[in-house]
Amino acid sequence: EPEVTQTPSHQVTQMGQEVILRCVPISNHLYFYWYRQILGQKVEFLVSFYNNEISEKSEIFDDQFSVERPDGSNFTLKIRSTKLEDSAMYFCASRDTYYEQYFGPGTRLTVT
Amino acid sequence: GQNIDQPTEMTATEGAIVQINCTYQTSGFNGLFWYQQHAGEAPTFLSYNVLDGLEEKGRFSSFLSRSKGYSYLLLKELQMKDSASYLCAVRAGGGNKLTFGTGTQLKVEL
Numbered sequence: 001e002p003e004v005t006q007t008p009s010h011q012v013t014q015m016g017q018e019v020i021l022r023c024v025p026i027s028n029h030l031y032f033y034w035y036r037q038i039l040g041q042k043v044e045f046l047v048s049f050y051n052n053e054i055s056e057k058s059e060i061f062d063d064q065f066s067v068e069r070p071d072g073s074n075f076t077l078k079i080r081s082t083k084l085e086d087s088a089m090y091f092c093a094s095r096d097t098y099y100e101q102y103f104g105p106g107t108r109l110t111v112t
Numbered sequence: 113g114q115n116i117d118q119p120t121e122m123t124a125t126e127g128a129i130v131q132i133n134c135t136y137q138t139s140g141f142n143g144l145f146w147y148q149q150h151a152g153e154a155p156t157f158l159s160y161n162v163l164d165g166l167e168e169k170g171r172f173s174s175f176l177s178r179s180k181g182y183s184y185l186l187l188k189e190l191q192m193k194d195s196a197s198y199l200c201a202v203r204a205g206g207g208n209k210l211t212f213g214t215g216t217q218l219k220v221e222l
Binding site for chain 1: 153
């Protein structure tokens with residue numbers, strides 16, 4: 001069964017450093033999403049992406065965040081200058097024309 | 113904005129039935145989703161309702177009342193592996209983002 005994959009599974013970085021989280025959505029999917037979940041809290045929407053542009057973003061997704069689909073398979077989330085409060089599990093999700101969003105296994109980001 | 117409420121924790125016995133409720137307040141409602149999330153893992157899709165009524169899928173059923181802003185997830189013949197967090201999520205407006213509740217942590221006991 002096709003699945004969303006994410007790398008790395010765990011990323012440790014120092015405050016102020018840039019990180020890039022990578023996702024490979026399911027191959028025939030057209031809509032892509034990033035969510036995050038701070039430990040013990042709810043899953044929060046960050047951004048959605050369709051047709052090579054951002055279709056919607058939350059208040060969390062400020063100028064420090066960017067997304068890119070550099071080729072036909074990868075979908076990346078970049079955080080330019082990480083803060084302690086960026087520590088969270090980051091989930092990538094994708095869907096085709098139907099409603100169900102398939103989530104990847106997540107990247108645990110720890111900012112020290 | 114959107115407001116989604118669900119109980120924080122529930123405990124049930126193996127083999128029993130449990131109902132997890134979710135209430136929501138939103139404008140432009142466009143669908144309600146239930147996801148299961150085991151600790152440290154990704155949410156996995158369980159069910160989707162956009163019209164009033166009951167959707168059944170094996171041991172899992174989900175109900176929606178749009179007029180009441182209410183949904184429930186019904187789990188039958190509970191198994192130990194059903195111990196997990198159950199997330200209610202709403203899609204609203206023209207976009208497709210999901211807004212999640214805080215989740216209900218279900219513990220299944222012998």
